[in-house]
Amino acid sequence: MAKKKRPSKHSKPSSLKSGRPPLSRPSTSNTKLPSLSSKHTRTLINTHHLLQKRLATARLTGDVAKVAEIEAQLAAQGGLESYQLASRTGQRNDRGGDSSKVLVKWLEGEVQARKAALRGSRSIGEREDVDNSKQVTLVEGMKPKPIRILEVGALSTQNALNIAGITTVRRIDLRSPEQGIEEIDFMDLPIPAAPNGEADSGYDVLSLSLVLNYVPDPEARGEMLKRTTQFFNTPTSTRLQREQSSSDEEDQTRVLPCLFLVLPSPCLHNSRYLDAERLTSILNSLGYSHLHSKTTRKLYYSLWRYDDQHARDQWVMSGGQTVFKKTELKPGGGRNNFCIVLETE
Ligand SMILES: C[S@@+](CC[C@H](N)C(=O)[O-])C[C@H]1O[C@@H](n2cnc3c(N)ncnc32)[C@H](O)[C@@H]1O
Numbered sequence: 001m002a003k004k005k006r007p008s009k010h011s012k013p014s015s016l017k018s019g020r021p022p023l024s025r026p027s028t029s030n031t032k033l034p035s036l037s038s039k040h041t042r043t044l045i046n047t048h049h050l051l052q053k054r055l056a057t058a059r060l061t062g063d064v065a066k067v068a069e070i071e072a073q074l075a076a077q078g079g080l081e082s083y084q085l086a087s088r089t090g091q092r093n094d095r096g097g098d099s100s101k102v103l104v105k106w107l108e109g110e111v112q113a114r115k116a117a118l119r120g121s122r123s124i125g126e127r128e129d130v131d132n133s134k135q136v137t138l139v140e141g142m143k144p145k146p147i148r149i150l151e152v153g154a155l156s157t158q159n160a161l162n163i164a165g166i167t168t169v170r171r172i173d174l175r176s177p178e179q180g181i182e183e184i185d186f187m188d189l190p191i192p193a194a195p196n197g198e199a200d201s202g203y204d205v206l207s208l209s210l211v212l213n214y215v216p217d218p219e220a221r222g223e224m225l226k227r228t229t230q231f232f233n234t235p236t237s238t239r240l241q242r243e244q245s246s247s248d249e250e251d252q253t254r255v256l257p258c259l260f261l262v263l264p265s266p267c268l269h270n271s272r273y274l275d276a277e278r279l280t281s282i283l284n285s286l287g288y289s290h291l292h293s294k295t296t297r298k299l300y301y302s303l304w305r306y307d308d309q310h311a312r313d314q315w316v317m318s319g320g321q322t323v324f325k326k327t328e329l330k331p332g333g334g335r336n337n338f339c340i341v342l343e344t345e
Pocket of ligand 1: 152175186187208214
């Protein structure tokens with residue numbers, strides 16, 4: 001059988017949607033959650049991931065019959081829609097809750113600072129009561145900038161990230177389960193423009209919660225991580241912030257801009273090819289520094305500050321690795337094959 005040409009490793013990251021099964025039905029519906037047992041939920045999610053992986057391999061080897069067979073299996077299982085429903089069931093409070101609460105906890109300092117600034121601006125506004133037009137100008141002028149969040153792989157518009165007056169959240173997914181979630185592949189999402197080096201055209205926080213493990217192959221996972229770095233407020237604004245920051249200590253406590261990364265715990269703690277040290281090196285090589293992490297029985301949560309090209313240059317200058325191939329770190333049975341591969345430009 002004729003083999004399909006493998007895409008070049010250095011080509012522009014391709015849309016992940018092209019490697020996905022068709023969406024099972026129109027995307028604007030607001031489906032009521034059926035009650036699924038946790039065993040059923042787990043089986044559905046695991047089978048979906050397994051079929052996705054097999055589908056990616058069949059596509060790569062150009063096995064057309066196999067592709068059709070796996071797509072039919074995915075469709076019979078309910079496709080991405082059923083997978084999303086199962087994932088939402090898994091987010092219920094009685095099943096461990098939704099990861100956005102952990103992110104908000106780690107952003108607490110930023111949230112409280114803005115709340116205090118808001119209170120301050122309101123009291124100044126009240127003092128200027130005599131002149132209404134001035135009051136508005138003053139209040140608006142003093143208003144803190146909201147924390148701009150991009151949530152990739154969003155299942156609901158209702159989560160802890162919505163904090164009135166403090167955050168603005170843009171949500172995207174391959175399949176939009178409800179209004180307010182844009183249906184777009186992150187790999188196709190236009191990179192924010194920064195006209196004239198203007199700050200604030202990007203995001204302060206990018207959330208990738210249980211998304212990277214959805215991507216079926218290791219190179220595409222690396223591409224996804226690499227792409228995250230282009231969505232933050234411009235490197236110029238980050239650098240300016242750093243220069244304005246009064247001390248190194250202050251710089252150490254800075255949280256924004258940052259990446260929130262959540263993976264199933266076994267992807268990090270029981271993989272042949274990935275562990276916490278390796279993940280840290282991969283993210284350091286992209287210009288991230290580790291701020292927080294926590295592991296529960298099911299999930300690994302982490303927060304990484306993006307320190308831009310400057311940090312990446314320093315990493316390279318100090319001899320840091322920038323290419324991460326599929327290298328066995330922990331041999332032996334009983335482990336999984338989750339892996340992230342990173343190639344240089
Ligand atoms: C397990 S759900 C995770 C949902 C939620 N973030 C959570 O933490 O529970 C994974 C979602 O990521 C979405 N997804 C995967 N790859 C994506 C991509 N490249 N762009 C946008 N969404 C993506 C899938 O469609 C799916 O709805």
